[in-house]
Amino acid sequence: MNITGEQKILAILAHLAYLLGGLGFIVAPLIIFLLKKDDPFVHEHAKQALVAHLAIAVVSAITGLLCMALIGLLIVPVIAILWLLLVITSILAAIKAADGQVYEYPFIQRLISKL
Template identity: 40%
Template sequence: MSDFDNVTTPPPPVSAPAPAEQRTMALVAHLLGIFTWFLGPLIIWLINKDDSSKSFVTDQAKEALNFQITITIAMLICIVLTIVIIGGLLAPIVGLLNVIFCIIAAVKANNGEAYRYPFALRLIK
């Protein structure tokens, strides 16, 4: 078994479907990442992290926050790489991936499914 067999953290076990209010907040957490980078998911996570009845919102906000931190790091690398021109080519691709994955995650969260971004660094546990 190699170290790369399980690169992503599995979603929490689902015992019952998340209530509509929690699904909406999870959707908002993912979509705010497009417009506010990590600030929107961070605020939603900080508001809901201590409430055990909102575990779905907490999990999805944490996932969105981790992804936005990953996107921020990628954009910083693109800024550094503009010195050799390639950063200017990579930055729009990173931005487009951010929009695409955030929309996919928002749709899944609205359906009550716990979504895991494919290449997010899990910095917030």
């Protein structure tokens, strides 16, 4: 399969969308996922990124709520590690996308297969 530069850029954007700030890290891969259903390479990268970003957002929100009850303060280091893991794996995914390869995020493949 011949992967074009545009396909690589869209896949990289989906993985590194957290650099956009705010909800951009969810909106960008979601838009790419919905608009590129006919492109297996871009669609798969966007799906991987979307699920990874949604998972970290949900875990962060739950931790934020628990912090209000002081219970979450114990979980904050875990969330920091998960965010670091997301940054590292998304950079690896972007490198794979730039090389025209597919990347699967660790720990979330069960969720990915349902989408």
